[in-house]
Amino acid sequence: MSEAGLTSPFPEPEAPKPTVRSRATLLKRLADVVCLPSSRINAFERSMTADLLVEMLRDANVVEREKVARRLATLSEAPGVLARLLLRDELPVARALLMEAERLSDSDLISCVNFAGMEHRRLIAQRRGVSEVVADALIERAEPPVIEVLLRNDLVKLSHQGVENIVAITRDAQHLIPLLLRRPELRPSHAYVMFWWSDAEARRTILQRFAVSREILQDAVGDVFAMASAEGWQDPLSRKALQFIERRQRNRAAIEKSPYESLDEAVAAAEAGITRELAEEISYLSGVKPMTGAKIFTDLGGEPLAILCKATGLPRLCVRQLWRGLRRQEVDRAGVTDAGLERVLTVYDTVAVDRAQTVLRYWNWSLTSALTPALLKAIREGDEAAVDEYSAPQRAAMLALSRDFDR
Template identity: 70%
Template sequence: MNLPPFPSDLEPTPEAAQASRARGVLLKRLADVVCLPMSRVNAFERAMTADLLVDMLREAEPAERKKVARRLAGLVEIPASLVRLLLRDESDVAEELLINAVVLSDADLLDCARMTGLEHRRLIALRRGVSEVVCDVLIEFGEILVLECLLRNDDARFSTGGVEAVVALTRGDARLTATLLRRPELRPAHAYVLFWWADAETRMIILQRFAVSREVLQEAASDIFAMAAEENWQDALSRKALQFIERRQRNRAAIDKSPFDSLEDAMAAAQHGLTREIAEEISYLSGLKPMTGAKIFTDPGGEPIAVLCKATGLPKPAIRALWRGLKRSESDGAGGMAPALERAMLVYDMIAVDRAQTVLRYWNWSLTSALTPALLRAIRDGDEDSLDEYSAPQRAAMLALSKDFGR
């Protein structure tokens, strides 16, 4: 058969390109060569074929590119140039690799996440075995649809920083909270910060699941308290850790400096009106920083007040005393107890003293230290942070209380 000369300088019309049977067959054959085993084609031949295939695919129709992507998805090793081109393609084309190819590297997925759009990132989030590095990048975009898929993916692996970033994002969108609570990577430090902007149901879950006992720590460090006392508690690092571990919640040293004879005395004064001064004294007597006390007293839910009372050994009526001091209604208007007050009473009955102390100390920790920077930023979001003659925690406490009480 005599074939006509090859028209190298002739550009086909779009209609001709779409209908070209030769192009379809050639794309398939090139893909077949790329898929040949190493016993049939060496690395250089495969790379050369991949380069030619990439050049054709740039101008091919989406349906043709999708067929090639589907053909390559089962390869143990796909040429890098083809992966990059197809993952950056339309989501319908990229989906063939993102869903079916098991050999995509983190570098491939990171390039796809950064160079494409939301639908590509959603497909990445659905992949099996999404690594911590890829998760971190997907989280950076803050796309709720992607994050929901990622949190539901049991094979995705979250880093500590990634979990912290998601916790911070839940402050602006509660849709992530339920799936986040099911993640095994979530730790008490995360949960106790999430608590502050969670709804009532979520708060109850957090208190039930993450209010852990410190008994194992108390047994491990039982003899160290005497050592630290002999050293007059001069080592700040051990002192801070032992304050977290110890069984006693109240600060006995604060009594000597307080105008009140006891925490009960301060609570009795508070029921007639919780001023900034009384709130600060209750915080000190309870072994808390003023910022932590401010967060507890200004929280509208009531659960933190119950935790405070239980952890410090105050009787249940102390909750009502603080409720009155905060000028909150005790009735729901229909003869029953106000829902928030009722939840506070329920929490008081539900949680054990030791576990309440753990919660309280984590709150104190997370609010006043850089233990988890992302969570610290989230929990302080919106707080004014001015420096004057008071320490930053004292100033924040005063500002929070003055806003809440209209002073």
């Protein structure tokens, strides 16, 4: 534009563009300096160079950033400020570090977990030797694709809390259950809760792996029963633990108050139709709380019926009686025993009495041992964020029952 305000017919010369070759060379040289061994460069010099490199990388293109990332992936320990920048970069840039860098700090990885995308988190889940804290950060995002990769990684370390969080996630991502069942970190408290929303195959695995005998406990504390009895069972903590360990399952005190002469008679009466009152009576006679009984009778799979019958010493016929009382199909159109009933009867035939008692008592303990008003309120509101405030049985109750209160 001339001074007279007229447009010049000749375009003004453009500012010279930066020489791409010089910038690429400079980035390479700075990366080389950062990667020098400690015998050639001290910590302050390395930090200064990393700061300069970070400033250049902020305006560099993806190809240039990727080249620097690949160079740094060979470094035993990249400067934190540089690693965090590149780990949170676009996937082509971050992939080199996430897949090839053997040593990245937990803090840098957690920063990537929190500020990068799901594909970044999947790559972190694939890394060798993922620590518990990094795994916890990945699990907290509740992304099934990431958790699936994490569970397939045999070198990852899962914390107790991390496993509990995955158990909760499996309610809506049941394809994760078989992978979680493979993990050595899974404990009975986790498996027995997850049982309620597992399919038939997973339930069979849970019963085979976690339905353990209590014989070693019974031998260890055999004399304590007499001590507790002599003291009038006044200590509630001891009483609760001994109730879990003892061999007897049926509640003798409940039989004395029952309108039925035995549990067998109550189950026979249930064949005509299970009412709420009759379900509660069977629960009391079986030595479990009504809430546990309700969970057993309303379970669609039916396997808990087999556990209840086997644990209480009821004959095989009682499984059919309860099945009939719940108005469930006994035979198919061809007159063959219904597949669901056949599966439940197989469970009855294959599980030992003592192991069935372990499962039943664990359910009863985990579902009802500590249902405080605060826990009940949390269950009704679906407040799983408050799960850390509760003990292991309380958390189990929240996980297993929260959906029931929503109905």
